[in-house]
Amino acid sequence: MGDLQSITVDDQWTMTIGDLEVWPVFDGLAIEDPTAMYRVSHGEATAKGFVADDWIPHRDLLNAAGLVEHAYGGFLARSGDRLVLIDAGVGPGQIGPYGPANRVIRGGALLYSLALIGVALSDITDVILTHLHPDHYGWATAEGGSLFPNATIRCHALDWDHFITNSRTPLSSFTAALLPLGERLETFDHDGPIVPGLDAQLAPGHTPGSTIVVLNSGTQRALLLGDVIHCPVELVDVEWASLGDFDPVVARQTREQLARELEGNDTPAAGAHFAGLRFGRLLAGEGRRQWVVP
Secondary structure, three states: OOEEEEOOOOOOEEEEEOOEEEEEEEEEEEEEOHHHOEEEEOOOOOEEEOOHHHHHHHHHHOOOOOOEEEEEEEEEEEEOOEEEEEOOOOOOOEEEEEOOOOEEEEOOOHHHHHHHOOOOHHHOOEEEOOOOOHHHHHHHHHHHHOOOOOOEEEEEHHHHHHHHHOOOOOOOHHHHOOHHHHHHEEEEOOOEEEEOOEEEEEOOOOOOOOEEEEEEEOOEEEEEOOOOOOOOHHHHOOOEEEOOOOOHHHHHHHHHHHHHHHOOOOOOEEOOOOHHHOOEEEEOOOOOOEEEOO
């Protein structure tokens, strides 16, 4: 299992997975009404929303005001001589307003977060995008994609095809921002090693190429979940789903498979929007699962 250690940068921490080191790198924070962000999914495309009382059994996943905290940013992993950024946050501006709730997502802090742990943008050798939504590629495409001059940008081929090369999906202002990455982009199309110590695990539903990044070192492993799970409530009860899944039916199947994989085996995992970007573990329990963080 991973060993959580305190470091001296505010409330941040490193996680060691064997010989790997992992840091959360924050770009922004949204504090939102949880009843507007999640729904019940019964394996069908349609779903119903929640009311406040539905959150009572999951009150531990909300803040003191009863709101859900969604982090934005990514994770930095050191593997030998590779320094890998997994997801690149919102970027220097904002996304939105969009959707029925007119959400506005703001970033801006990721470069500062990297500087706090002594990392220059030129130090990063690889940027892995778990999927191609703008709150995950923001800094990778900022300034014409020039901010990480020595990095190879990587994503799953299914997402690049869906958002960029598939003529049935017209380019939007969001996806057009990805075009400058073309010359520096390397896609992967199967599970397994991306770079030493980091493996891809296809987890479709949120997007066609949504990917879990598996951190492997010796017998130890941990999972970076991207947007397969936005809040641990979706692991505690897989009928809960966040808004924005490309294919809700497949996304539900992916959550079910992931929950079975994590339940009770002590593998730490973190989602790209978990509060504090904190790792936790899924425990089996009487009646329902339990999400625990150190």
